[in-house]
Amino acid sequence: MKRRTVLSLEQALAMPYATLRFVQLGWRVIRIEALGAGNGLPGDPNRYIGRQVADDDRRSYYIAPNVGKEAIALNLKSAEGRATLKRLVRGLDVDIFCCNTVPERYRPLGVDYATLAAVKPDLIWAGISALGPEYPEVPGYDPVIQAMAGYVELTGEPDRAPVLCGVPVVDLKAGDEVYANVLLALAERAETGRGREIHVSMLQAAASWLITTLPLVDFDCEPWEVTRAGNEHRKFVPTNVYPARDGFLYMAIGSDVQWRRLTARPRFASLAIDERQTNEGRVRDRRQLHRDIAALTATMDTDEVMAELRAATIPHARINGVAAVRECEALRARLTVTTMPDGRRVRMQPMAVDLPGALREFPFAPKYGEHTGPVLREAGFSDSECRALAAAGVIPA
Numbered sequence: 001m002k003r004r005t006v007l008s009l010e011q012a013l014a015m016p017y018a019t020l021r022f023v024q025l026g027w028r029v030i031r032i033e034a035l036g037a038g039n040g041l042p043g044d045p046n047r048y049i050g051r052q053v054a055d056d057d058r059r060s061y062y063i064a065p066n067v068g069k070e071a072i073a074l075n076l077k078s079a080e081g082r083a084t085l086k087r088l089v090r091g092l093d094v095d096i097f098c099c100n101t102v103p104e105r106y107r108p109l110g111v112d113y114a115t116l117a118a119v120k121p122d123l124i125w126a127g128i129s130a131l132g133p134e135y136p137e138v139p140g141y142d143p144v145i146q147a148m149a150g151y152v153e154l155t156g157e158p159d160r161a162p163v164l165c166g167v168p169v170v171d172l173k174a175g176d177e178v179y180a181n182v183l184l185a186l187a188e189r190a191e192t193g194r195g196r197e198i199h200v201s202m203l204q205a206a207a208s209w210l211i212t213t214l215p216l217v218d219f220d221c222e223p224w225e226v227t228r229a230g231n232e233h234r235k236f237v238p239t240n241v242y243p244a245r246d247g248f249l250y251m252a253i254g255s256d257v258q259w260r261r262l263t264a265r266p267r268f269a270s271l272a273i274d275e276r277q278t279n280e281g282r283v284r285d286r287r288q289l290h291r292d293i294a295a296l297t298a299t300m301d302t303d304e305v306m307a308e309l310r311a312a313t314i315p316h317a318r319i320n321g322v323a324a325v326r327e328c329e330a331l332r333a334r335l336t337v338t339t340m341p342d343g344r345r346v347r348m349q350p351m352a353v354d355l356p357g358a359l360r361e362f363p364f365a366p367k368y369g370e371h372t373g374p375v376l377r378e379a380g381f382s383d384s385e386c387r388a389l390a391a392a393g394v395i396p397a
Contacts, residue, residue, distance in 0.1 A: 003027055004186075007088060008098035009076075009111055011044040013168060014128045014140070014202065015100035016065035017175035022096075022182075023068035024336075024351050024358060030092075030375060031066065032085075033368060035075040035396065042396075043073065043368040054341050057368045064348045067338045068362035072376070073369035073396050080394045082110035084376070086119045091379030094120065096182055100128040104136035113197040123195040124185045126178045132201035140202045142168040149206035154213065157230045170206045177205045232290070237282040241319065242294050244302040251293075252315045255279075261312040268296060268308070337361045369396045 004027040008019045011033070019029045036042030043057065050060030075081040089097065099111050106112035106127070113125040127133075130140030143164055146152050151170070156163040177200045185196040207214070212234075213226050225234055231250070233239035239252040253259050256278055263272035271292055275281040282289055297305050302318060309316040320328070326335060326347055334350040337360060351358060372395050376386055390397045 004095040005092055006096045006098060007032065007094045010098060010100055012046055012100065013065060014171040014174045015098055015178065017172055018178035019098060020065050021179045023362060026359065029069045031069050031071050033071060033073050035073050035393065047368060058365055063365045066365035069366055070371040070375060071366035071369060072372040075394045076109040076111065078394055080389060080392055084389065084394060085110060088379050089116055089119050089123065094123065096124045096126065098126045098178065102137060102139055103129050103133040117195055121195060122189060122193060124182055124189065125195065126182055126198040128174045128178060128200045128202065131203050132199050142171040145170045145202045145206055148203055150210060151206065153227060156228045158228045162228065170202050173205045173209065174200050174202045237279060237286045238289055238293055240290055242297040244297050244300055244305050247302045248319045249302055249305060250317050250319060251309060258314055262314055265308050265312050338364050340364055372396060
């Protein structure tokens with residue numbers, strides 16, 4: 001696959017995650033950040049979130065989404081900055097431009113599709129925003145969109161307050177949509193020679209995942225089918241977290257055949273009453289059934305329960321902490337890695353899918369503005385032009 005060049009006006013998580021996936025393909029990603037103004041901290045606010053692990057602008061929350069990238073700083077509020085961006089797009093032969101600022105800023109900053117496509121007609125342009133360009137002033141924050149999209153209503157215990165998902169799923173879903181649609185646009189460009197404008201609405205992307213709940217509203221569903229269900233599956237019973245003497249595990253029964261295999265085990269035989277032979281019957285009796293299973297598993301150690309479930313070929317898992325996930329046999333060799341400036345190695349999340357020849361080790365996340373000078377010179381700016389831009393407040397001095 002040809003190595004592509006991505007220029008990305010990015011911050012926070014949604015777009016940096018999308019462009020990280022391009023880094024994992026071996027592409028070149030250059031992130032653009034704003035110049036600091038007044039007393040504000042310069043660049044991506046996520047640089048300053050979490051524990052200080054390298055220096056003050058590379059803290060723990062910023063590192064993993066930004067490994068393997070280059071970083072430049074550019075004042076796009078100035079005419080000189082906007083002209084510089086156009087020269088970068090042309091001089092670096094940029095394939096893809098990305099941004100996740102609010103849409104009302106696209107044109108004033110000179111990052112809108114029409115402006116940049118006039119410079120490079122085959123450019124692929126991708127933006128992430130809260131609700132799409134029809135709502136240009138609305139900022140996109142994962143927890144707020146989780147609430148808007150029904151995720152918070154669907155998460156948690158039925159008799160308690162709604163809660164967020166434990167992972168910023170809307171940010172990551174939006175990033176994945178950029179990744180997928182850019183690859184589609186590249187395939188189309190190979191046939192037509194034309195670029196494309198891509199808008200990802202975080203709300204729309206999140207709502208596309210409501211495939212198991214939203215259509216139920218028109219099927220006259222019961223209220224409990226589209227609200228919080230705790231750890232239960234709303235349709236397949238029993239599927240839940242169950243206690244053992246030394247911890248918890250998750251068990252999922254996905255068919256009547258699996259139910260019969262479970263209740264054929266002597267330690268679970270007492271569960272096999274007639275009403276429970278079908279999933280429909282188990283749904284009706286789900287509350288008592290969950291109590292009965294919990295009473296049995298609580299008399300065993302986790303390893304004993306898991307041995308029973310393995311013997312019955314029932315899907316199950318121990319409830320792992322995040323640190324334990326790194327040690328899973330199926331993941332250990334697939335983790336990605338970066339090396340801190342002091343030589344310490346940092347294990348990170350694996351790639352979503354193994355690709356032939358893909359790298360698993362990436363350079364550490366860049367400092368603010370670290371590559372501004374080299375990137376501009378590569379795009380054809382002379383030393384004197386760079387000095388003039390710095391003097392004019394367009395790039396860092």
